[in-house]
Amino acid sequence: MSRAPRFAGYALMAVAVLVAALTRRGGADMIGPFPAVAVVLFVGMIGVMLVFTDLMVRGLYAQVDAAKAREEEGE
Numbered sequence: 089m090s091r092a093p094r095f096a097g098y099a100l101m102a103v104a105v106l107v108a109a110l111t112r113r114g115g116a117d118m119i120g121p122f123p124a125v126a127v128v129l130f131v132g133m134i135g136v137m138l139v140f141t142d143l144m145v146r147g148l149y150a151q152v153d154a155a156k157a158r159e160e161e162g163e
Contacts, residue, residue, distance in 0.1 A: 093138050093142045094138065094142040097137070097138030097142065098135065100131050100138065101132055101139070103135075104132035107127060107131070108128045110124075111128065
């Protein structure tokens with residue numbers, strides 16, 4: 089299983105922080121037809137969702153592997 093989704097999530101969160109910092113300095117009020125705050129929230133939300141989903145799936149696979157190991161040990 090690849091860690092690419094988690095790293096992509098981290099990258100999206102970093103982009104959100106950079107856009108927020110740029111907006112704070114007055115560099116961008118609008119990004120296309122959307123307010124910069126909406127873009128920051130959306131990109132950050134997708135990044136957090138990717139990271140947490142990847143971590144939850146990895147935790148689930150670890151639990152399944154541990155259960156299989158206990159089952160094989162008991163036989």
